[in-house]
Amino acid sequence: MLGGKPVRAFLLDVTGVLYNTSGNNSGIAIPGSIEAVERLYAESKVKFLSNESTATREGFHEKLTKLGFKLNVEDIITPAPVAAKYVQEHGLHPHLLVHDGVKPEFAHLPETKNSDCVIIGDAEENFTYDTLNDVFHILHGHPERPLLSLGNGKFYQRTDGPCLDVGGFVAGMIYATGCRHIELGKPAPTYFLKAVEALGVTPEEVVMIGDDIHGDVGGAQAVAMRGIQVKTGKWI
Amino acid sequence: MLGGKPVRAFLLDVTGVLYNTSGNNSGIAIPGSIEAVERLYAESKVKFLSNESTATREGFHEKLTKLGFKLNVEDIITPAPVAAKYVQEHGLHPHLLVHDGVKPEFAHLPETKNSDCVIIGDAEENFTYDTLNDVFHILHGHPERPLLSLGNGKFYQRTDGPCLDVGGFVAGMIYATGCRHIELGKPAPTYFLKAVEALGVTPEEVVMIGDDIHGDVGGAQAVAMRGIQVKTGKWI
Numbered sequence A, B: 001m002l003g004g005k006p007v008r009a010f011l012l013d014v015t016g017v018l019y020n021t022s023g024n025n026s027g028i029a030i031p032g033s034i035e036a037v038e039r040l041y042a043e044s045k046v047k048f049l050s051n052e053s054t055a056t057r058e059g060f061h062e063k064l065t066k067l068g069f070k071l072n073v074e075d076i077i078t079p080a081p082v083a084a085k086y087v088q089e090h091g092l093h094p095h096l097l098v099h100d101g102v103k104p105e106f107a108h109l110p111e112t113k114n115s116d117c118v119i120i121g122d123a124e125e126n127f128t129y130d131t132l133n134d135v136f137h138i139l140h141g142h143p144e145r146p147l148l149s150l151g152n153g154k155f156y157q158r159t160d161g162p163c164l165d166v167g168g169f170v171a172g173m174i175y176a177t178g179c180r181h182i183e184l185g186k187p188a189p190t191y192f193l194k195a196v197e198a199l200g201v202t203p204e205e206v207v208m209i210g211d212d213i214h215g216d217v218g219g220a221q222a223v224a225m226r227g228i229q230v231k232t233g234k235w236i
Helices: A033-043 A057-066 A079-089 A100-106 A129-139 A166-177 A189-199 A213-222 B033-043 B057-066 B079-089 B100-106 B129-139 B166-177 B189-199 B213-222
Strands: A009-012 A045-049 A094-097 A117-120 A146-150 A155-158 A161-164 A180-184 A206-210 A226-229 B009-012 B045-049 B094-097 B117-120 B146-150 B155-158 B161-164 B180-184 B206-210 B226-229
Touching: A009 A033, A009 A189, A033 A045, A045 A189, A057 A100, A079 A100, A079 A117, A079 A146, A079 A180, A079 A189, A094 A100, A094 A129, A117 A129, A117 A166, A129 A166, A129 B161, A146 A166, A161 B129, A166 A180, A166 B166, A180 A189, A189 A206, A189 A213, A206 A213, A213 A226, B009 B033, B009 B189, B033 B045, B045 B189, B057 B100, B079 B100, B079 B117, B079 B146, B079 B180, B079 B189, B094 B100, B094 B129, B117 B129, B117 B166, B129 B166, B146 B166, B166 B180, B180 B189, B189 B206, B189 B213, B206 B213, B213 B226
Parallel strands: A009 A045, A009 A206, A094 A117, A117 A146, A146 A180, A206 A226, B009 B045, B009 B206, B094 B117, B117 B146, B146 B180, B206 B226
Antiparallel strands: A155 A161, B155 B161
16 A cells, blocks of 8 residues: 555644544544554654644644644644745735634734735635625736635535535636636645645655545645545545 | 618617716716617617616616616516526526515515525625525535526626626635536526517517627627627726
């Protein structure tokens, strides 16, 4: 199953691999996963590659710690800080349409009234006709201004049922404005390569473990990593 | 310019052809258009083919009458009554995400909690994360349930600037659910053919007059009508 180059690092998906969502939103650790993380940490390089975009890395770390996982916050990779770094490196001034919980990830960026790009995430109740028009006004007639999205999912499971993810709002904005879209999140190749860079190895030396055959396994394989699908989370 | 079969009927676009939008939202009649409508009415069959989806035909008629136009309300064709007729003919039970102003066009349909299709229009402030999730829940996992849209525009001009039209919300829902989309409005061929049916002539005998080269002129030509673009409205 794992033929080829020696495995030097692991990328782990989080939701559906380490824990499952539960009624009270705190989640339930999947049996054996706490010990598995501990063992991988002892033997290899490990990063946690998630599309979580409603919380900061610190908030996400706190949640996982409460569930019993021992991991370092700096080993968590989420789309928001990757997006913040992208706009800084490109000298861009983003307008944000994101979840309140993830806003602190962008607090270090200088404020501006003259935005030249948009960062959009799963904003839940922050998606309104007015906030979507604010985004539209920035992108309309400016094909050079990119729309950066924190993931591009179709929907996800909330405790009250399936809910629209950011992808539909991205598709709508592309339809209305013809804007350039930069996806930051699994399965975008650039996002996987950011994780490889953080691990300091080559893609061929990395194994991605996830529950999503497309987002995790397919995305990893597309950049020459190996991918393993676990039979938890979405698989069930 | 108008070679071919004799012209027996005219289809007129309304906004940008009969009147322009103005600051107080009442509109301003375009010079000469009141007289032109009167002359066409005297000489030919005339219908008004609009994508207006924030008001009823009666409300739209009242607005045009106030501006000085003399026309019959039954000569106004808008997407909402066409959608209402469609669902009745197909035995469907629609969930509505539309503007409050157009809801009376659907008042005769029986109420239901078990919707098997969605009618979506330019709902403006009625577009929220919750109302979009309501639509998502009906379409998700039910590829047989159609999404009927009142037009499919990218954006339109409001007095406070350009605003998102229904098309982006349709594109988003198609991305998230993979649903079947039925467009009722210009430039959809079925919509033009409904107008031809109402005129009781053949498409070759109809001239469409509009300000939108794609929505009006292109749409008309696609079903073998002739199309004339006026140099008012969007043309300017």
